[in-house]
Structure formats: structure tokens, C-alpha cells
Amino acid sequence: MLIIGNGTVITNDPEHPIIEDGGIMIRDGIIQELGPTHELKQRYPQASFIEAKNKVVMPGMLNSHMHFYSSFALGMDLKTSPPKHFTQILEKLWWRLDKVLQEEDIYYSALVAIIDGIKNGTTTILDHHAGPGAIPGSLDQIARACTELGIRASLAYEVSDRDGEKVAEQGIMENVRFFDRCQKEQNPLLASSFGLHASFTLSDKTLDRCLEAIGTREIGFHIHTAEGKADREASLEKHGVPVVKRLDNWGVWNDLSLAIHGVHIDEEEMEILRERSTPVIHNPESNMGNAVGRAPVLKMLGKGLLVGMGTDGYTTDMFEGIKVANLLHKHGEADPSVAWGEVQEMAFTNNIEIMERQFDQKIGVIAPGNRGDVIVLDYTPRTPITAENFYMHILMGISGRMVETVLVDGRVILENRELVGIDETKIFRKARERAERVWKEI
Numbered sequence: 001m002l003i004i005g006n007g008t009v010i011t012n013d014p015e016h017p018i019i020e021d022g023g024i025m026i027r028d029g030i031i032q033e034l035g036p037t038h039e040l041k042q043r044y045p046q047a048s049f050i051e052a053k054n055k056v057v058m059p060g061m062l063n064s065h066m067h068f069y070s071s072f073a074l075g076m077d078l079k080t081s082p083p084k085h086f087t088q089i090l091e092k093l094w095w096r097l098d099k100v101l102q103e104e105d106i107y108y109s110a111l112v113a114i115i116d117g118i119k120n121g122t123t124t125i126l127d128h129h130a131g132p133g134a135i136p137g138s139l140d141q142i143a144r145a146c147t148e149l150g151i152r153a154s155l156a157y158e159v160s161d162r163d164g165e166k167v168a169e170q171g172i173m174e175n176v177r178f179f180d181r182c183q184k185e186q187n188p189l190l191a192s193s194f195g196l197h198a199s200f201t202l203s204d205k206t207l208d209r210c211l212e213a214i215g216t217r218e219i220g221f222h223i224h225t226a227e228g229k230a231d232r233e234a235s236l237e238k239h240g241v242p243v244v245k246r247l248d249n250w251g252v253w254n255d256l257s258l259a260i261h262g263v264h265i266d267e268e269e270m271e272i273l274r275e276r277s278t279p280v281i282h283n284p285e286s287n288m289g290n291a292v293g294r295a296p297v298l299k300m301l302g303k304g305l306l307v308g309m310g311t312d313g314y315t316t317d318m319f320e321g322i323k324v325a326n327l328l329h330k331h332g333e334a335d336p337s338v339a340w341g342e343v344q345e346m347a348f349t350n351n352i353e354i355m356e357r358q359f360d361q362k363i364g365v366i367a368p369g370n371r372g373d374v375i376v377l378d379y380t381p382r383t384p385i386t387a388e389n390f391y392m393h394i395l396m397g398i399s400g401r402m403v404e405t406v407l408v409d410g411r412v413i414l415e416n417r418e419l420v421g422i423d424e425t426k427i428f429r430k431a432r433e434r435a436e437r438v439w440k441e442i
């Protein structure tokens with residue numbers, strides 16, 4: 001049992017958004033009570049205590065699309081001319097990097113990405129893994145990293161045809177095997193979905209085979225959806241319909257599925273996703289970096305689609321992501337009045353709904369009965385934090401590196417910026433060694 005006390009609590013609960021000098025009592029992984037700190041301390045004298053005086057306490061950040069394996073791309077020499085468009089970015093960078101990953105590379109690239117995420121206050125991540133050279137058991141390596149560090153994660157392997165039938169089949173079986181493992185274990189911190197790379201790297205035959213392998217399992221799909229223009233063009237050319245419509249024939253869109261990006265989808269496709277209750281995941285920095293275009297997420301939100309947010313491996317910091325999304329859409333629309341409520345809705349309302357579907361648990365709001373996923377930040381506001389303006393403080397005042405303490409399921413995994421029970425120096429040294437090996441191979 002523990003109490004976090006004396007802080008300014010941003011609950012993200014519309015009923016009581018702010019509690020001054022608030023105390024949170026967590027037991028058995030669940031937030032049990034909120035109230036004045038001194039009262040909670042009196043009632044539960046045996047509870048351990050986390051002091052949050054002059055600090056902000058809020059729910060852990062949620063990242064709805066990530067690639068842990070992208071860690072080793074930082075500073076990597078492509079040894080070729082720079083990619084000129086998105087397909088070349090895949091060919092010259094990602095498909096060369098992921099091909100040479102071995103088991104230990106997968107494990108260490110996940111560890112360092114997750115550590116960075118934790119240090120930026122992220123408590124739940126939906127990951128999308130690729131590594132055609134070492135598929136069987138790869139999701140177990142990532143799960144091992146997640147479990148050792150103590151975060152909540154849902155994992156998937158990106159099935160694609162790009163390395164032939166045998167490799168595609170390995171990807172299919174890895175998703176199914178890991179889904180069955182999660183069903184069996186019922187670990188509240190671990191979930192899975194069925195990963196697909198993207199429509200343009202998947203034949204009809206492979207999609208048939210995915211459905212055959214899935215059988216009666218109730219599973220969501222995690223897939224890049226019309227990220228670049230080439231995905232839409234390939235679908236129109238080969239199949240006569242755009243991406244969302246094509247994949248609808250295989251029942252890819254359900255309420256557990258994740259349509260990542262949706263940069264190049266039309267209104268009819270938006271309607272399909274809305275009808276199927278499939279969330280779209282927006283990754284602003286990634287879209288800008290890859291120059292794929294600005295996803296029409298404001299339009300999607302206006303149409304009632306559930307749009308969440310992730311980082312797509314571009315960063316691990318969701319605080320950074322909301323800052324960029326806020327600017328991207330104001331700039332893109334040439335209208336400073338847009339993207340205030342919309343970005344808040346994506347990151348702090350819709351991401352919760354998306355995560356609750358994945359894990360079947362209540363997270364993202366500090367309220368009794370919810371899982372104890374809580375962060376404490378060293379943030380001294382220069383203006384008052386109120387029920388009306390707390391999001392402005394999150395957007396304009398707070399940054400990820402202010403995070404001091406992180407709890408997931410009531411367990412302290414970061415304390416005063418130090419990982420609890422983890423030798424971080426050793427992990428990063430080992431990661432650099434593995435990265436050097438990977439760089440030599442590409």
C-alpha cells in the first residue's frame with residue numbers, strides 16, 4: 001500500500017480535474033482513494049509515502065503506436081544517398097535495419113526505448129515490431145524487456161510479403177502464438193494484436209492465410225494505413241479500391257484494430273472506419289519527418305472517428321508529440337484557433353478508450369477503481385493551475401524530462417529519475433555494442 005501526497009493532482013477526470021494538496025492511496029495495483037493527504041496518512045499509517053509537495057501528479061502518458069526496434073537507427077550511416085520519398089525511407093533505412101536484427105538486438109533496442117519512454121512519463125505503449133531475420137520468439141524478447149522494466153504494453157509483429165512466403169508465415173505464427181500466450185497468462189501488463197505491415201506489402205493470398213491462422217480468435221489488427229501516397233496508389237492500381245476499402249474485405253477493421261496514420265484516406269474510407277469503430281492513430285512528428293503529408297485528423301474527429309496518438313518511433317516522448325500536433329495543425333490550417341481541444345481529445349480522452357479496449361482495464365484517469373499508473377513531475381507553474389487551464393500547463397509548461405517518479409499498476413518503476421532495480425548504465429553500454437554490430441551489417 002502506498003500514498004502519493006501533497007502534490008497538485010491533475011486527474012484527467014472531467015468531474016474533478018484538479019485536486020490541490022491531493023493524496024492518492026494505491027493498493028493491489030489499484031487507486032483506492034483520493035483525498036486530503038493528512039487524512040489518508042492518518043487512516044493508513046502503515047502505507048509507504050511518496051512526497052509530491054510542489055510537484056504535479058498526473059496519469060501516465062499513453063503511446064498508441066511505437067516501434068521499439070527503431071532505437072538503433074539513431075545516428076546510423078545509411079552508406080547511400082539520402083532517401084527522396086517515403087518508400088525510399090523504408091527501402092534504404094528501415095528494411096535494411098530490421099533485416100539484420102538478432103534476438104539480443106531486439107531485446108536491447110526495446111529496453112532502451114522503453115527506458116526513454118518511462119523517463120518521459122509513458123506508462124503504456126502499443127508496439128509494432130519488424131525483424132524478418134529473427135521472427136520466432138521475437139515478441140517474447142520484447143515482452144521480457146517490458147516485464148523487466150514494468151510497463152504496460154501490447155505487442156504485434158508486422159507481417160509482410162517483402163521477404164517471401166516463408167518469412168510471412170513466420171510472422172503470422174508469431175502473432176498467433178503470442179496472442180495465445182497472452183490469453184493464457186492473463187497478465188494485466190501484457191496484451192497483443194495481430195500486426196500487419198501495410199496494404200502494399202500484403203498480397204490477397206497472405207491476408208487469406210492470416211485469417212486462416214487466426215481462426216476463431218477475437219483479435220485486433222495493428223497496421224500502417226495509407227501512410228504514404230504509394231500505399232493508396234498501389235491499392236487503387238492492383239485492387240481497384242483504396243486501402244481501407246480493400247482491407248475491409250478481410251475484416252481487418254474491428255474495434256480492437258488500429259489504423260495507423262490514415263494520411264491518404266478519403267471520406268468513404270473514414271466512414272468505413274467509423275462504422276467499424278476502428279481507431280486511427282495519429283503520429284505527427286513521424287508524418288512530418290517522412291514528409292508523407294498531414295493526416296486529416298481534424299476532419300476525422302469532426303466525423304466522429306476515434307483518433308488517438310502515438311510516436312511511431314520518432315520520439316518516445318508523448319509530451320513532445322502533443323506539442324508538435326498542436327503546431328502542425330494550426331500551421332497546416334493557417335488557423336490558430338484549431339487543434340486545442342482536438343489534440344487534448346486525442347491524447348487524453350481517445351488514447352484512454354483505445355488502451356482500455358486493448359487491456360480491458362481502466363487507465364489514464366486518476367480515480368478510485370483505476371489502475372495505479374501515475375507520474376510525478378518536478379513542475380513549478382508560474383501561473384495558477386485550474387480546472388479550466390490544466391491542459392495548457394501540460395501543453396505549454398510541462399515537458400517529458402520533468403518526470404521524476406513513475407508508477408505502473410501501483411509499482412514504483414522510476415524514483416527520483418532513477419530506474420528501480422535496473423542497471424541502466426550496463427543496459428545502455430550493451431545497447432551501444434549491439435547498435436555497432438547492427439550498423440556493420442547493413
Ligand SMILES: [Zn+2]
Nearest residue numbers: 067128224312
Ligand atoms: Zn509505424
